[in-house]
Amino acid sequence: MVQLLKDNSLVASWQNFFEENYKSEIETVALEYPEKRSLIVDYWDIDRIDPKLAEELINQPYKTIFNAEEALKNIDVAVENKIILHFRVTNLPDLHKIIIRKIRANHLGKLKAIEGLVKKRTEVRPKLQVAAFLCQKCGAVVKVEQDEDILKEPNECFEDQGGCGRVSSLKLLTNLSTFIDSQKIEIQENPEGLRGGAQPEKISVYLEDDLVGEIAPGDRVVVNGILHSKQRRRGTFRLTSFDKTMEAVSIENQQLAFEEVDVTEEDEKEIIKISKDPEIYNNMRKSMAPTIYGMDVEKDALVLQLFGGLSKKMPDGTYIRGDIHTLFVGDPGTAKSQMLNYLAKLAPRSIYASGKASSAAGLTAAAVRDEFGEGQWTLEAGALVLADMGIACIDEIDKMNDQDRSSLHQAMEQQEISVAKAGINATLKSRCAILAAANPKLGRFDEFMPIHEQINMPPALLSRFDLIFSIIDKPSMEKDKELATHILHTHKAGEVFENITKSKKSKYNKKEKDFLMENVMPIFDPEFLRKYVAYAKRNIFPVMSDDALEILKNYYVNFRNSSVDSIPFTPRQLEAFVRLAEASARIRLSEEVTIDDAKRAISTIDQYLRRVGMDRETGKIDIDIIATGISHSQHDRMRTIMDIIQRLCDESKDGDAARNEIIIEAETSGFAADKVKEALDRLKRNGQIYEPVHNRYKITEY
Ligand code: ADP
Ligand code: MG
Secondary structure, eight states, X not given: OHHHHOOHHHHHHHHHHHHHHSHHHHHHHHHHTTTOOEXXXXXXXXXXXXXXXXXXXXXXXXXXXXXXXXXXXXXXXXXXXXXXXXXXXXXXXXGGEEOGGGOOXXXXXXXXXXXXXXXEEEOOEEEEEEEEXXXXXXXXXXXXXXXXXXXXXXXXXXXXXXSOOSXXXXXXXXXXXXXXXXXXXXXXXXXXXXXXXXXXXXXXXXXXXXXXXXXXXXXXXXXXXXXXXXXXXXXXXXXXXXXXEEEEEEEEEEOOTTSSSOOOHHHHHHHHHHHTOTTHHHHHHHTSOTTSOOOHHHHHHHHHHHHOOOOEEOTTSOEEOOOOOEEEEEOTTSSHXXXXXXXXXXXXXXXXXXXXXXXXTTTSEEEEOOGGGTTSOEEEEOHHHHTXXXXXXXXXXXXXXXXXXXXXXXXXXXXXXXXXXXXXXXXXXXXXXXXXXEOOTTSSOOTTSOHHHHHTXXXXXXXXXXXXXXXXXXOOHHHHHHHHHHHHHHHHHHHHHHHHHHOXXXXXXXXXXXXXXXXXXXXXXXXHHHHHHHHHXXXXXXXXXXHHHHHHHHHHHHHHTSSSSXXXXXXXXXXXXXXXXXXXXXXXXXXXXXXXXXXXXHHHHHHHHHHHXXXXXXXXXXXXXXXXXXXXXXXXXXXXXXXXXXXXXXXXXXXXXXXXXXXXXXXXXXXXXXXXXXXXXXXXXHTSEEEEETTEEEEOOO
């Protein structure tokens, strides 16, 4: 096999190429050998100097790479130091880049580049490279090179290796065999290349030796490698259909998000001009899902989320996220899913996923043992990891599984996800903003019930969202009329458009269509908006002015101290203000966070707190409602009622308290009867009291 591949003239061409162009690179690698074992060669260097060689590399990669590696053995430094290097070519031309779903039979055996996201990765495992076998008849050790998945076992002892040449049973000797590290990864198409709701296609890629261990799920990579087919098996039967796989030659990491968006000099001029328009904030809002009527506050929030605040790395190693997390909770049919969808299409690197996970990795990540790992454990990335450096749009987040629920805290705050299970010990990055939607358990949103009871998410998790909007669908003559008009006009505009483009004898003209479309046209088209956001995120890093800082500080301090018995804010909210203010400055491409930005942040948060954080009894905003589910005034009431129950229990001979007596006692302390009943129900639900006899309560002893 090896002898068949070897081609002396090819070796000579490569040797010539290396000596003339890569001598110093080879010497550098030699200095760090064996830590470094690969010579990285730019495809264009080969193409420039010897186009025929480059072509052969693409069309006959096995043979060409084999001979290039043979040539590398002949270079002086390699001979002197007994160095064996891998030949790894990078930077293939676009012509040879291929989309995973477009791989066809005629690409097999060719060198191609594929682009995508790393979805899964197995453990690194040793693989036999050269197997040593002991002949049971003569005791000779013979070696067999292994270049396939299935172990190649000789059934005779080889004479040319000094053996007896007889048919014999041979025993594998692992300690005389040589092994190579190997790893299997799964690459999935980039989400932005997908049309509509298409499922991303995947391909398995095999990595060997120094390529292993470098890649983590969630990474965006370009893999240059040789496309292969791998025979499918059903039990011991071999099928005629094959799976596509790739053997990696080199891997290029694509680190930077928003770099994919090209911003030309012309675009830049336009962006700067537009940023100076005093209407910029309104125009941005009007560019968010224009077919959706109203929801101005939500749309403003989405704009801020799109731009995001600054993530900061402190000298002590702490990391402060800049991404803004938003949650929509509300009635069904209020365009929540629609909004998420729109943003997922708009923002680069975004992922749209449902909390009801379809894969084992769910929203975060998991160690799984499946077919892919061929018996080994595999680390698989979920939506938040795949959306690294983008926006994760998660619909029906309330339906997520328990494992996600527990790792989401870390994912949202530290923007990392740790997996420690079965020898897999990894930390994956999830530096994404989360836009989530949740439907209330009882079908409709109840303004008077704490959010966490309605959507099956713990308060601690809820408090990690910078913004939570409740969307309530209440009938109102005025609003319904406008909404209906908007939706019907949207449909009519769509109808006229279809009619003009598809009907043979249309009685409509372009002017009528344009008039109808006007309402649903975004001010900035999505492509331009993407450029704008990319430009701002790449270039603008605003700093808080002293005035802005003062305003945020005063607002925070005043709010926290505006009443004695209520703690309206936690420091977490203060950080949310900062992020929103930074985002607001970025929208104007301003290097400074001004008073106006601080005010915009305050008003955005104020809107949300008024809707979901308001204590209905006192009219005060109380973050405790979000954080613990009950307000301060409720908490105090429950304490007093517990005291009353305790006293009545102590006084009664059965050690219990009658419901009507509790209510009478509490009323004399100034509580309304219905509030007391509500509190009793809650105490019972919480397990603080129980009801051994109907309408008589006892206190639970812990
Ligand atoms: P949800 O996810 O909140 O249950 P959907 O996003 O599925 O709701 O919306 C249901 C339908 O109602 C969608 O077709 C959407 O376009 C329409 N709809 C709801 N509210 C609005 C609105 N404010 N403006 C325009 N269309 C709306
Ligand atoms: Mg929905």
